[in-house]
Amino acid sequence: MSALREKMVSEGRVLAAPAVSDDRPRVGHAAAGVSMSGRKIDVLYSEDAIAGKVDWIAGEVAGRAPRRLLVIAILKGSFMFAADLLRALHRRDLAPEVEFMMLSSYGTGTVSSGTVRVVRDIDTDVAGRDVLIIDDILESGRTLAFARALMIERGAARVDVAVLLEKPGKRKAEIEADLVGFVCPDKFVVGYGMDAAHAYRELPFVGVVREDGDG
Numbered sequence: 001m002s003a004l005r006e007k008m009v010s011e012g013r014v015l016a017a018p019a020v021s022d023d024r025p026r027v028g029h030a031a032a033g034v035s036m037s038g039r040k041i042d043v044l045y046s047e048d049a050i051a052g053k054v055d056w057i058a059g060e061v062a063g064r065a066p067r068r069l070l071v072i073a074i075l076k077g078s079f080m081f082a083a084d085l086l087r088a089l090h091r092r093d094l095a096p097e098v099e100f101m102m103l104s105s106y107g108t109g110t111v112s113s114g115t116v117r118v119v120r121d122i123d124t125d126v127a128g129r130d131v132l133i134i135d136d137i138l139e140s141g142r143t144l145a146f147a148r149a150l151m152i153e154r155g156a157a158r159v160d161v162a163v164l165l166e167k168p169g170k171r172k173a174e175i176e177a178d179l180v181g182f183v184c185p186d187k188f189v190v191g192y193g194m195d196a197a198h199a200y201r202e203l204p205f206v207g208v209v210r211e212d213g214d215g
């Protein structure tokens, strides 16, 4: 703490930041079995591994020299990936406009309902622009096929799709992502934005919730 800040804290003019203990769990680096609210989460992709992929995806996007780039993050699941990827794009000297579209097809379940619902649309006109749609995961493909088709229908010049994860062999709609961080095993994953019945989105890593009796 600087001398000035120390003086201000002692005079009660500002609040001291709470001390952070060094022994807090480094969950992002744990190999397995992180406990969250009584459930065990096995770490599949650590914070470091994710950061490496995000940086790689940003490099690939920059290499495509997009024109008038508009990044559209598909909420809710992509919020953490979007925040990290946008900062990585900035480090690559890109200055995209950013939009958010909220789509939903899973509700509180772990299987796609088959119907994609637009909960919130974007406000920006995409006609003639290079669009990068980003999402956390590509599974049945219904969500991203819907989003991509909508942007093409609205006249985007080019539409690329970047996902942190894809599950192969699960596609129910015709779509492949242009940029993929990890090819993911066929397990329901949580964390880094992704939820199971609204829980676990805050985790900084991607993991799998252990079934009862998994040890």
Ligand SMILES: O=P(O)(O)OC[C@H]1O[C@H](OP(=O)(O)OP(=O)(O)O)[C@H](O)[C@@H]1O
Residues within 6 Å of the ligand: 074, 075, 076, 077, 078, 103, 104, 105, 106, 107, 112, 135, 136, 137, 138, 139, 140, 141, 142, 143, 144, 194, 195
């Ligand atoms: O390829 P798909 O089978 O369509 O699955 C992928 C989509 O499912 C999840 O969203 P969800 O509908 O659960 O909404 P959320 O982002 O609000 O969690 C996820 O964030 C993707 O958008």
Ligand code: HPA
Residues within 6 Å of the ligand: 077, 106, 137, 139, 187, 188, 189, 190, 194, 195, 196
């Ligand atoms: O494995 C998953 N986890 C969370 N959300 C998802 N949406 C599609 N697949 C998944």
